[in-house]
Amino acid sequence: MVQRRTPPPEPSEGDTALQTDATTSIVGYRLRRAQLSVFQKFLAVFDELKLRPAEYSVLVLIGDNPGRKQTEIAEVLGIKRANFVTLVHGLEERGLVERVPSMEDKRANALHLTAEGKAFLTQAQARHAQLEDETVAQLGGPAARAQLLALLDRLI
């Protein structure tokens, strides 16, 4: 499995435990810990599909918005168009995405999922839905989920 990020710090207990009180009470820190924890599970599951988070987001977005330009998809996801090139090429080489030269604008490429890409995305989204269900269960059900989302919204 590809380790792309350091697993949660897990305050270790060596000879004598270190004082970590100063950090554990802080919202930003706890938010980061929780986010990394959820993210790690996502990575573990999607590693089997050889799909990185950004690639998954791109597939979902193209699936919902077929025919859009690279720039449009990249911008929504906060990806620089320069970096988006390599990402899309990878998906194209795997036969998941097609870049169709736009006839309206000869500079642009219209992005589409291939038949294989659609099937693959369906599979990935099923996995994702399953992960989400597990997360909601971990939270304590739909009510807790709604509560969390409402709180998170205030931070944006």
Add this chain to the structure above:
Amino acid sequence: MVQRRTPPPEPSEGDTALQTDATTSIVGYRLRRAQLSVFQKFLAVFDELKLRPAEYSVLVLIGDNPGRKQTEIAEVLGIKRANFVTLVHGLEERGLVERVPSMEDKRANALHLTAEGKAFLTQAQARHAQLEDETVAQLGGPAARAQLLALLDRLI
């Protein structure tokens, strides 16, 4: 200001808005958005102090646990000891940290804050506390904060 991470995606509205519904309802995604938002503010404030998140964590940890070995501090923070070397050297060159050869174990260095390091950390922690207050206010007060922390705990 140093841009170390892409600012929040901010679903853009170009000619015709893209469908982003599939992502906006998902806990992992919303968690990441909120975390990045809080993190961005942290970066902006600590950029003035020329202090990166990892460096700040190291200073706090040394402050609370003076005399510990590099390996101990690094491990608690999930930093590889190989990468920790450069980080500590930087803090030492700035006169914030001292590496005292341990007499118990001639291989090890005991980490301490210098007087300047202590003063600097006090200042940084005051800034941090201020940031935390702002975050709590954004959340809607201490009760909302407690609620959020309880929910986040379930995800770890």
Add this chain to the structure above:
DNA sequence: TATTGTTATACTCTATAACTATA
């Protein structure tokens, strides 16, 4: 043998500059 600090190195992610072909 194992551990501490260290160097060297590589890979991913993100960022900017500059080019080309179109608009």
Add this chain to the structure above:
DNA sequence: TATAGTTATAGAGTATAACAATA
């Protein structure tokens, strides 16, 4: 002049391997 896609490149962050000194 501005935009779409592209290439090249550079900086962080993070990962492993291997070494000398010491345990």
